[in-house]
Amino acid sequence: MLAGELALAGIDAAIVERRPDQELAGSRAGGLSSRTLEVLDQRGIVDRFLAEGQKAQVTGFAAIRLDISDFPTRHNYGLALRQKHIERILAEWVGELAVPIYRNRELSSFAQDKSGVTIELSDGTSLRAYYLVGCDGGRSLVRKAAGIEFPGWHATTSNILAEAQMTEEPPLGVHRTAQGIHAFGREKYEILDGKVVFASDGPLNIMVTEPNTEAATEPTLRDLSEALMAACGKDYGIHSPTWISRFTDVSRQAATYRSGRVLLAGDAAHVHSPVGGQGLNTGVQDAVNLGWKLAQVVKAISPEALLDTYHAERHPVAARVLRTTMAQVALQRTDDRTEALREIMSELFGMDTLRKRIAAEMSGLGIHYDLGGGHPLVGRRIPDLHLIVASGRVRMFELLHDAQPIFLNLGVPGRFDIEAWSDRVQLLDARYDGPWDLPELSSVTAPTAVLVRPDGYVAWVSEGTQDGLRDAMTIWFGTPA
Numbered sequence: 001m002l003a004g005e006l007a008l009a010g011i012d013a014a015i016v017e018r019r020p021d022q023e024l025a026g027s028r029a030g031g032l033s034s035r036t037l038e039v040l041d042q043r044g045i046v047d048r049f050l051a052e053g054q055k056a057q058v059t060g061f062a063a064i065r066l067d068i069s070d071f072p073t074r075h076n077y078g079l080a081l082r083q084k085h086i087e088r089i090l091a092e093w094v095g096e097l098a099v100p101i102y103r104n105r106e107l108s109s110f111a112q113d114k115s116g117v118t119i120e121l122s123d124g125t126s127l128r129a130y131y132l133v134g135c136d137g138g139r140s141l142v143r144k145a146a147g148i149e150f151p152g153w154h155a156t157t158s159n160i161l162a163e164a165q166m167t168e169e170p171p172l173g174v175h176r177t178a179q180g181i182h183a184f185g186r187e188k189y190e191i192l193d194g195k196v197v198f199a200s201d202g203p204l205n206i207m208v209t210e211p212n213t214e215a216a217t218e219p220t221l222r223d224l225s226e227a228l229m230a231a232c233g234k235d236y237g238i239h240s241p242t243w244i245s246r247f248t249d250v251s252r253q254a255a256t257y258r259s260g261r262v263l264l265a266g267d268a269a270h271v272h273s274p275v276g277g278q279g280l281n282t283g284v285q286d287a288v289n290l291g292w293k294l295a296q297v298v299k300a301i302s303p304e305a306l307l308d309t310y311h312a313e314r315h316p317v318a319a320r321v322l323r324t325t326m327a328q329v330a331l332q333r334t335d336d337r338t339e340a341l342r343e344i345m346s347e348l349f350g351m352d353t354l355r356k357r358i359a360a361e362m363s364g365l366g367i368h369y370d371l372g373g374g375h376p377l378v379g380r381r382i383p384d385l386h387l388i389v390a391s392g393r394v395r396m397f398e399l400l401h402d403a404q405p406i407f408l409n410l411g412v413p414g415r416f417d418i419e420a421w422s423d424r425v426q427l428l429d430a431r432y433d434g435p436w437d438l439p440e441l442s443s444v445t446a447p448t449a450v451l452v453r454p455d456g457y458v459a460w461v462s463e464g465t466q467d468g469l470r471d472a473m474t475i476w477f478g479t480p481a
């Protein structure tokens with residue numbers, strides 16, 4: 001995602017990837033949240049994902065479903081789509097944007113100096129870049145080599161995941177027992193009336209809670225069999241695994257997202273339990289926050305200080321993700337008292353205000369960067385408004401396809417002068433007569449102008465005056481030409 005964002009901004013970017021090809025062993029993310037779908041819509045590529053996934057009301061909190069079909073967004077649902085497909089589609093997009101991917105080699109070390117970063121690769125070659133972004137996962141070498149602390153919490157639960165065959169048919173679906181949660185499914189499934197219906201044949205996907213969290217080695221078929229015996233009293237004749245992996249609820253976050261010319265994004269910056277399905281989504285949105293800022297700094301449009309807003313905005317978002325996942329892990333426990341608590345939470349989420357509040361958070365639609373400013377839109381996502389402009393009708397997100405900032409004048413044409421930034425910010429006179437509805441807040445006062453950043457977040461709002469406009473333009477899009 002970051003490579004795509006940089007390429008759209010005209011930056012010469014490259015990816016170094018250890019894996020030899022696009023194949024992804026194991027099962028990881030199961031889908032995309034509403035806000036991630038919006039972000040992909042902002043780049044004009046959401047239809048590629050929608051064509052392969054299944055729309056469903058999958059937003060939830062500790063398996064308590066939160067329906068978002070009444071949220072004011074075109075994507076008022078989640079998309080069930082396995083990570084291997086999400087990664088493949090993104091890689092195809094990045095390929096179209098001609099970003100080179102150096103596959104089958106590892107970044108083995110790097111050294112940064114005043115003017116750039118020298119990156120040593122495992123094949124003995126090196127690369128020189130202005131900046132290096134570690135998107136290298138939870139065990140990030142970039143994070144460790146940059147000396148960035150990764151404080152957090154140890155694991156309290158451990159689970160084995162596998163794809164394998166079984167001689168005896170297990171009960172498909174999710175099961176809660178005193179030993180924890182275990183689940184059996186199949187690679188292929190359909191979502192019908194909100195329920196997952198698995199294919200009748202094909203390899204089985206297995207998830208089982210392990211009796212302890214101490215394992216230090218890669219899980220084996222024997223570990224899997226023992227965990228099944230402990231959870232179900234039998235292992236259903238498990239054999240022929242395609243892959244076996246493990247995940248825990250270890251929760252950690254990088255103390256800083258930037259150390260000089262080295263930045264972190266995705267799991268390299270934050271890891272947590274997969275419950276709630278937030279990891280990949282948070283990473284994609286990190287990239288969209290960072291891409292345009294890094295591009296402006298590389299092009300010397302903005303000072304390096306703009307990069308510090310990446311940490312300032314995205315660190316609190318992931319800190320909240322860690323908080324909600326830790327709370328969900330606690331609520332996933334299967335003892336009677338936790339079950340009682342879960343039932344009460346489920347009743348509370350039946351109340352509209354609470355459902356909207358938590359669903360906005362879990363779907364990413366409620367993200368609010370603290371950018372100051374009085375109007376509630378400042379720091380929030382611009383809704384996908386249906387605008388009338390000189391050339392006809394256009395959706396707001398269509399205007400963001402090139403990842404360029406937009407100044408939307410919704411009042412009298414010619415009122416605002418941003419000529420000094422005209423090489424960077426497009427001024428558009430537009431009409432919008434509809435409501436300004438936000439998922440969590442409902443209606444907000446209609447602004448007369450909005451400054452929209454390339455990531456789709458509102459940087460400045462006019463309620464009739466130009467107060468603060470020059471400052472906002474300078475902070476986000478550099479000194480006037």
Ligand SMILES: Cc1cc2nc3c(=O)[nH]c(=O)nc-3n(C[C@H](O)[C@H](O)[C@H](O)COP(=O)(O)OP(=O)(O)OC[C@H]3O[C@@H](n4cnc5c(N)ncnc54)[C@H](O)[C@@H]3O)c2cc1C
Pocket residue numbers: 016017018019027028029030031083105106107108135136137138140141161247265266267268274276277278279280281282283
């Ligand atoms: C069981 C499970 C279920 C999940 N479900 C969800 C979900 O439903 N929704 C959700 O949003 N998230 C989910 N996640 C989380 C999601 O999988 C991760 O958040 C996501 O993969 C992180 O992406 P990333 O690119 O930051 O890191 P990774 O996916 O870990 O990618 C890092 C990449 O860097 C490469 N790499 C590492 N080191 C080097 C090196 N030195 N040199 C070169 N290349 C290197 C690796 O080969 C890898 O391709 C789940 C995770 C698990 C385990």
